Amino acid sequence: MSEAETIYAEIGGRDAVESVVSEFYDRVFDDPLLEPYFEGIDREQLYAHQVQFISAVAGGPVDYDGADMQEAHAGMGITGEAFDRVATYLEEALRANGVDEANTEAILTEVGALKPDVVGQ
Numbered sequence: 001m002s003e004a005e006t007i008y009a010e011i012g013g014r015d016a017v018e019s020v021v022s023e024f025y026d027r028v029f030d031d032p033l034l035e036p037y038f039e040g041i042d043r044e045q046l047y048a049h050q051v052q053f054i055s056a057v058a059g060g061p062v063d064y065d066g067a068d069m070q071e072a073h074a075g076m077g078i079t080g081e082a083f084d085r086v087a088t089y090l091e092e093a094l095r096a097n098g099v100d101e102a103n104t105e106a107i108l109t110e111v112g113a114l115k116p117d118v119v120g121q
């Protein structure tokens, strides 16, 4: 697939992904159910890894160098409800940045497939 055909390129590349991730974490850290999971976490590193991760999911020319999803969320006891809220905030952040329906759904499908790695570990 050439870069011109990737979701990453279509939605506006690095700038777009950075805006999405920034809005996404604003929503996550504002939610009293979710905020405690992130206590004491290096937010700058989290943000940088999330930009890489979403870029890679969207087919961008970016290497993700964080932990794999099971490892990153191990021992946190993340519930299905928490996961669904996080996925909803990602959806809202994508829409708020003008990502169209088809690309939003494609990204959410990829992310939704990670649920068994993230929940209940």
Ligand code: HEM
Pocket: 034, 037, 038, 041, 042, 045, 046, 049, 050, 053, 065, 066, 067, 068, 072, 073, 078, 082, 083, 084, 086, 087, 111, 114, 118
């Ligand atoms: C919706 C799917 C999710 C994706 C795609 C995702 C993605 C990521 C990524 C890429 C990292 C960075 C890993 C690293 O720095 O090595 C991370 C870390 C983290 N995630 Fe998630 N995550 C998801 C859901 C959740 C949920 C539902 C929670 C909790 C409610 C959560 C809490 C955390 C925390 C606390 C960290 C920091 C771990 C650390 O630095 O020790 N994540 N996540």
